[in-house]
Amino acid sequence: MPSHSPVPLRHDWTRAEADALIALPFSDLIFRAQTVHRAHFDANEVQMSTLLSIKTGGCPEDCGYCSQSTHFETGLKATKLMETGEVVAAARRAIEGGASRFCMGAAWRSPKDRDMDAG
Structure with missing residues (x-):
């Protein structure tokens, strides 16, 4: 179980502090x-999580690490946004499979109004 510790959770990192962390040797x-x-x-x-791609491929962004970008030939076939009922x-x-977190990923910069289900 976690113990009370002098190690505080922080959300106020400076750029210099973040750079110093990134510069650490990986094991450290x-x-x-x-x-x-x-x-x-x-x-x-261990937290059990499930990740679902609700819109795959066809992303206009040019992220070099991502196989969903249209800027790269990855063989990934673009799909339309999944229906709300399918996602639910x-x-x-x-x-039912034991996940306590459900994450959704979508290949786009931001959703369009037509993609938002008001109901």
Whole structure:
């Protein structure tokens, strides 16, 4: 179980502090992350999450790391936005399968009004 620790959670990082973290050797960064994590969470508990791509491919952005961009030949076939009912059904299956978090990803910069279900 987590113990009360002098390791505070922070949300006020400066650019210089973030740069210093990124510059750490990888093993040191992992150790520091584990130290903070263990101070606030059970080290042996795993959160089960499900990720669903609700709109795959055809993204106009040029992110070099992403296979969903139209700027790269990845062989990924673009799909339309999933219907709300399909997404809800997938979320229910995820919960039934033990997930405590359901994440949705979409290949776009931002949704268009026509893509937003008001109901």
